[in-house]
Amino acid sequence: MRFYRLDHWGFWFDEAHSLALAANPDPAAVVAKGIVDQQAPLFFILLHFWLRVGQSDYFLRSLPALIGVGTVLAVYWLGYELGGRPAARLAGVLAALSSYLVYYSQYLRGYILVALAFGVGAAALFRGLRTGRPGWWAVYVLAGAVAAYTHQFGLVALAGLAAAGFFLVVAGGADRRQLGGWAAAHAALLLACLPWLGVLWEQFRRVQAGLDAWVEPVTLNSWKTLYDWLWFRTRAEYGLPVDVGLRLLRYALTLVMALFLLRAAARREWGPAAVALLLAGPPALVFGASLIGRPVWDPRFMVFAAVPFLVLLAAAVTALAGRGLRLALGLGLILGMVPPLGSYYLDPTFANPEVREAVAWLSLNRKPAEPVLHPNEQSFLPALWYNRRFVSPPASGFRVFCPWPTPPPGWCEQSPTADYWVGGLDGPLPVDRLLAESGQSRAFVVVLYNRHRPGEREEFAARLRAALPRPYEATLAAGFLGVDVYEVRSGLRLAAGEP
Helix, strand or coil, rough: CCCCCCCCCCHHHHHHHHHHHHCCHHHHHHHHHHHHHCCHHHHHHHHHHCCCCCCCCCHHHHHHHHHHHHHHHHHHHHHHHHHHHHHHHHHHHHHHCCCHHHHHHHCCHHHHHHHHHHHHHHHHHHHHHHHHHHHHHHHHHHHHHHHHHHHHHHHHHHHHHHHHHHHHHHHHHCCHHHHHHHHHHHHHHHHHHHHHHHHEEEEEECCCCCCCCCCCCHHHHHHHHHHHHHCCCCCCCHHHHHHHHHHHHHHHHHHHHHHHHHHHHCCCCCHHHHHHHHHHHHHHHHHHHHCCCCCCCCHEEEEEEEHHHHHHHHHHHHHHCCHHHHHHHHHHHHHHHHHHHHHHHCCCCHHCEEEHHHHHHHHHHHHCCCCCCECCCCHHHHHHHHHHCCCCCCCCCCCCCCCCCCHHHHHHHEEEECEEECCCCCCCCCCHHHHHHHHHHCEEEEECCCCCCCCCCHHHCCCCCCCHCCCCEEEEEECCCCEEEEEEEEECCCCCCCC
């Protein structure tokens, strides 16, 4: 599942940002630039070494895909710890089919690595409390450190793990002699994370100061979005019967999970409650922090919550009394995962704007010295990456302005093409200056538009023409999914019927 159509769509801005950071000359530079750019280092260090082996889209995305396979195994292990082999089998199948987990297993960011570390840490926590063996606590510490050094929300995941373990020891009936193992493990984790805590605090302060605003204010609808993504990460519509069936299935299984938790509590079986704490605790902590200060809520960063969710769901279904009911709900759940997964693979709704195809077209239809203007940074950074793959570098590259500290110097000081970020379409585009400096007679402009909003393509075309200084005019040269490439010349007449 993780490797199917892995390179069908090109890299988007966040993925190109990952490549820009990982492409720095050594791990020390990756860490230093990542700190400035509000990033935790571990995934980018892994990608740094991955880049040395291969640079195709498929190979690069195979890194998170492999981590995603490991996450399925971690879900299986945690399911086994909670509900034995039946729960583990169903949880593993659900993890394999989860569009939420599959999506971020094909996304070149570290979110899925936090999910893997969270699942391994949770399973090792259960095993360590049950057996008391130091080796399992060592696995727990290692997994926690991986989460903390992969993403800022890894620290939130650690808080959920610590709370669940403390609950099992103090309130949940685990052997209280294991409190010492729990305390020693967290002391070791604190020491392991100590060098990073000051950086995390400074990054959090920057967010609170408004220097890195990237999320929307939180509302109760924020919880609904996370709940929806835990089930099916999809924007597709399948027709009334299928949509109604999927909603009824979700509501019925939510009720099954609630009854499972109540029944387990009545029997003083605290494992399900601990997994529920792993599921709800970290998002509640993020939600509370977002209410008090600037919002930091984003479901992308909480993909790790899918691990306890799927385990709890599988344990609830396999604990039902009737065999026929278990089979019906289990099969219905598995079948319900298929339409969202199919829409993710095949529906253009989920496709990234095809910057890769636009850059490939430009590499065949422009001279490297002909300026290409990017009003949107979301096309500029992927273009910097793909230009280095599609265009043979000239003897001396082009110096282009990079608005981020992330890329290695060569990307901006020796670009193989004259691509420029021009900061939007609100002011006059610097076509005169760029053509005069390059000695060329034409330029190109790459325009992104949201294909899900009717009329936006035409709106951006009008804004582009309004931003061009006289006597320059633009004509549509090529169109791709979510991307238009315009040719700009002096006095060029527009073709009739263009957007």
